[in-house]
Amino acid sequence: MTRDLTPIVVNLDIGDTNRTIVIASAYFAGDGPMTPPAEVQELIQYCSRLRLPLLLGCDANAHHITWGSTDINFRGECLLEYLTTTDLEVLNVGTTPTFVTKSRSEVLDITLVSSSLRDHIKDWRVSAEPSLCDHRIIEFKLDSIKYNRPERRVPGKTDWELYNTNLENNLNYLSLNGKPHHLDLEQDSQAVTRAINEAFDSSCPVTSERPVKDAPWWNTHLSKLRSKVRHLFNTAKRDGN
Known part of the structure; x- marks a missing residue:
């Protein structure tokens, strides 16, 4: 684990078998020397060596039409070229921006998954719900997980x-x-x-009990406050205040 990479190992019932998979979140610094960063490449190699399926969400700071960006830049070319040497596939669907400010919108966030896990990922989408930052929330479902309700x-x-x-x-x-x-x-x-x-x-x-909502205390008032904070954040960022 580093400041820009957080991986976890989980055991899930997928289909009829219990599988160990690695789920990770990563940030690719825009001024980094390579794309993806060395620590991310090490994680990918580790999972490949141990045959562990990997689900990786990353702020790639890279443009490519393959994952829905409006254009292709050098970082995007390097990243796509690297991905062709791995077992990872891009889950992004469509061209809905994942990074949005008042003056700019682009697809910078990519979801990558090992081919052995690809068929179990469903309904990938960019949420319109306010996220309190410049990046939108990305949602998807990990299919065929058995959940035995208490x-x-x-x-x-x-x-x-x-x-x-x-x-x-x-x-x-x-x-x-x-x-x-x-x-x-x-x-x-x-x-x-x-x-x-x-x-x-x-x-x-x-x-059987129904799963409890992640945040049963959330309400419309809090949603409005979050939108207000998002607006103030973007204003302060533009004004430098």
Whole structure:
């Protein structure tokens, strides 16, 4: 990991197998000596050597019509030439700018992926949602990932009439089969607890939980504030203040 490169290793269920993949974010400095930077090339070589699929999002600062830029510059030519020597493919679709200011817009951000992972990436797009910086948010889906939702019983969905009936039957069964002179209160309390739990389980269905939103506290007011901050940021950048 460096200031301009952050890779992580994750294990995901893709298709019918569990696979180890590398996901990384990188910045290619516009005044750097080479494109991509040496540390990025080392990461690509490392993944290739260990046969680890790589998903790389990068601010490439390079123009090429291959990933939707309006023109081709020297950095773009160098980067594309390098990519042809690797197993990486460009995921970018269309020509929607990924870098936008009041005076300029261009495609500078590229998403790269190993060919073995290519078919599992779906719906790549540039989001129109404000991002609080000059670069737009890029979204896509990693397909065929198994997600097993946690299961639990929701008390609010309990059939209480059925619960009362089941509990009464369970307690009646205990009274018929119990020992009238039994003095083990701990054992009796456990039997009653089981009767209550069994009545609840049989009258409250098991349901799968839905994934919780990443930011359940986010709202329209915050969206407006974020847009305002973005506007002020761009103004300050233009004015040098």
